[in-house]
Amino acid sequence: NAGVTQTPKFRVLKTGQSMTLLCAQDMNHEYMYWYRQDPGMGLRLIHYSVGEGTTAKGEVPDGYNVSRLKKQNFLLGLESAAPSQTSVYFCASSRLAGGTYEQYFGPGTRLTVT
């Protein structure tokens, strides 16, 4: 099993450009998440999904959109990138284990917006 994979690993955008980050998981997990990691701020939840075709806002959703058309994929879109979106983005998926939900993380995507 590849677990959780993210594409691309690195990307540099100019202000105003758009892009889509792809997250894929092969563990048949119901739940998927997108986080951003910034120095001194930990991981903050952007959007999440509790199943195919459903999405919900997290703590910092502004400027991002998501889609979950297939159970194994969760896409994060930036329609008009801003320098404040420079960050490392992590995708995760989760399953119920031992009465609680354990999240499995991808390797991250480092995005720089100039």
Place this chain on the structure above:
Amino acid sequence: AQRVTQPEKLLSVFKGAPVELKCNYSYSGSPELFWYVQYSRQRLQLLLRHISRESIKGFTADLNKGETSFHLKKPFAQEEDSAMYYCALSIQGAQKLVFGQGTRLTINP
């Protein structure tokens, strides 16, 4: 609102010394607490969860509801423990995690 606070951004101890990473939470309901770890050039992974009452790699963490804390402890630190550690709170009934700011632990030889 739910909140997780890790007061130390950086923590440095010598090999063989005890280590304690602090975590405090704010939540009015029944919390589920976790510690996640990110070693250099590796992805974030679950270290331990309070519901399991387990010891992983020599680390333990006890949930103290009175002090709303979930500190991570290890009696004798090893160099391979150097990593970024995140405390996280799961709201009961929800499948979301709230993370603390993280503590970078460095074990000196």
